Amino acid sequence: MSAMSNKKKSPAAARPTSRDVARLAGVSQSTVSLVFGGKAEGRVTPERREQILQAAQTLSYRPNSSARGLKLGTQKLLALGVPNVSNPYFASVLKSVIGSAAANGYATVLINTGEYGNDPERLLLSLDAHAFDGMIFWEASWTARALEIMPTSVVVVDGDSSADADVFIASDVIVREMVDHLASLGHSRIARVGFDLEANTFRVRSRAYREGLQAHGLTYDARLEIELPFGATSSSAIEALLSQPQRPTAFVCDDDLLAPLVYRAATRCGLKIGESVSVVGIGDIELASLLEPPLTTVAIPTQALGESAVDTFLRKRAGQPTTLSTVQTRVIMRDSTGPCIA
Structure with missing residues (x-):
């Protein structure tokens, strides 16, 4: 032998x-x-x-990127991972990232990280991270594991704090500003409506809501905090709140997409938005200005955000030092808020 x-x-x-x-x-x-x-x-x-x-x-098992044909010739790939691809806010971010990445020779692949819950291992395994030159993530909790697995440049957007983000959106400041605005109008029964999602952004906003109440000497009432699944169409939980003798007179919506549910609930309860009930949102998506009355909200500049994320990736890829980029938000005052008259 x-x-x-x-x-x-x-x-x-x-x-x-x-x-x-x-x-x-x-x-x-x-x-x-x-x-x-x-x-x-x-x-x-x-x-x-x-x-x-x-x-x-x-x-x-790790897929073979060359065998899969994810990376052909000199094609360079950048992955953008967002918690929910159905949200129009992220569609706007994607548009910005695609444009900025393309200008630098990169194609962008969109990934719905929300499908994987809190299990980055499953996501990174299914992706074959080696096929990508870099990744932009919205979840700081993914970063440590991503860095272990991926020989790529990872950019974190909207982390828990500025310490664990590359591009930072001060969600806590945004929510406290909204609570400040409502409290200045005399509202003391301020409710919060958020999404029931495993996303750090909404955990930060929930905490900031409670801190905002405390700053004005207002008592936190868990019954005034509602979390709904993304895509919810029922306003019954909000209607139940508005039917209580000690009903809330104002609502902080974690996302502009939630505001229509508050509007509908108020209408069904015979209450007028901007007078009997005040409502604020976050995002300033196109829907916000189309509501009647138009929604007071916080504009988050998605164009600048996407450009900053791609610029940070390019710097990391080139081995250059990076600095924290903080996205500047702006409060858009419209007609959905008014003095408390309850």
Whole structure:
């Protein structure tokens, strides 16, 4: 027997393949390819997709970026991870990032990080992070694990504090400004409506809401804080609040998208926005100025935000020092707020 027949397999030869993942998950290899090729939506059930990701994690499988064709020739890729791709605010951010990245020779891939909850391992595994030159994340909690796995430049937007962000949106300051505005109008029963999402932004805003109340000597009442699933169409929880004898006279909405639910609830309860009930939002998306009355809100400049994120990525990629970029927000006063008359 020749010496060659006794050779052990090299580590590279022992590397798990998509076929191994398919066998362990009990699916076809083509189904595995759909999941890791980003083509699973509408073709692979969430349960089956989870099976495949679990199998890949068990085997420590990493897709081969060149085999997948994610990076062809000199194509350079930048990933943008946002908590909810359905939010029009992030659509505006994406537009800015795409433009800035393209001007520097990068194509942008959008990733809905909200699908992965608090499990960055699953996200980074399914992505094949090696295919990307860099990533812009909205969640600071992902960063440590991302840096461990990815040989890329990671940019964090809207972290828990300026200490763990590259591009910072002072969500706490924004919410406190809104509470200050409502308190200055004489409102003491101020409610908050937020999204029930595993996103750090909304945790920060909830904390800032309570701090804002405390700063004005107002008692925090947990019954006045409502969290709704993204895409909620029912205003019943808000209507229930407005039907109480000691009802709130003002609402802080964590997102402009929540304001229409407050408007509807107020109308159904016979209350007029801007008079009987005051409402403020955050984002200044197009919807805000179309509501009747137009919504008082905080404008977050998505164009500047996207440009800052891409610029920070380019500096990191080039090994240049970076500094914290703080996005300057602006309060837009409209007709949805007024003096407390309850």
